[in-house]
Amino acid sequence: MEPLVPPRVGAQAAFWSHPALGIFKINFDAAMHRSGEAGVGLIARNAHGEVLETACFYIGLATSPLVAEALAMRWALGMARDLGFRRVAFETDCLVLFEAWKRSGGCSI
Template sequence: MSLLQEQQPEVVALAQTLIYQIWEVRNRVVFRHGRMVVSEVLDRVKGMVTTCPTRVREGAPTSMAVWRRPPERVVKLNFDASFRDGKVAGLGMIARNHQGDIMAAATSYPVPIFSSLLAEACGLRWTMQLATELGFRRVCLETDCLQLFQWWQKEAVGRSYLDNIIRDCRSYVSFFDLFSLSFVRRSGNAVADFLARNASTYADCVWVEEAPDAVIGLINLDVIASRPSGP
């Protein structure tokens, strides 16, 4: 609890990542009869942290290491995709308000696709569609896929399959009174990541003002570690 209330985002991210990995192993032990290997947990934590360096190269977007609450009257939707077997993906989404309250959660599986980047783009389009169906009009979306974020920022859109998906996404923007897409580090996207990787368990579910019991612990960690953002 003390680490989660630190002022340094890197420390909070490390604590969240460690707790997240312990939670993952616990689920494997309880539900899949796996075993706890401390060195494996530490190696996974090290791998996740080193993929999110604290120093951001020049020209790259500044990203958050922890989940942050959105401004008042804005719904934040974190989404992620889990690409598996080279042919299908699972999608996960969690929507929360400025108090950290759950507004909605969702999963989609299977999504036929042939690359991880396309899976992330499909996740963006799916999340925007869900936001409109749920009646959210002031939204900020977060992805931990830097390539997708950079593609979204491109002014010119070509004719590739990915460009077509991005074009579809841009057509949804007009449905919102406020819209933004930001890049967040994986440690700040843990709930959506969990839902995406376990989408086959829930398979095309939508929860309104609630979420699966398996992610409540992660959601609580986000709320504890978060600090209200400015307008």
């Protein structure tokens, strides 16, 4: 299995761009209500921009927005594995999560 491409964040992720041929792209995000309840969503596309999968998931209570974003990424990683994607680019709007992923060197699914 090939290493995953690190997620993009912030201004880089403001406009969606096609991944290279042979790479799937998953955009994911979390949303948190002031009550502490959170949910996540994702969209997976191929190099032609065709939507291959969309999904959302109710997390329940999350201790912080960062925890909700991290749970969203963990869920997106699992979805990529379940969908049989071998090479995946992830995009997030969470700079802290992006920096942590970058420091860790990514992972293989």
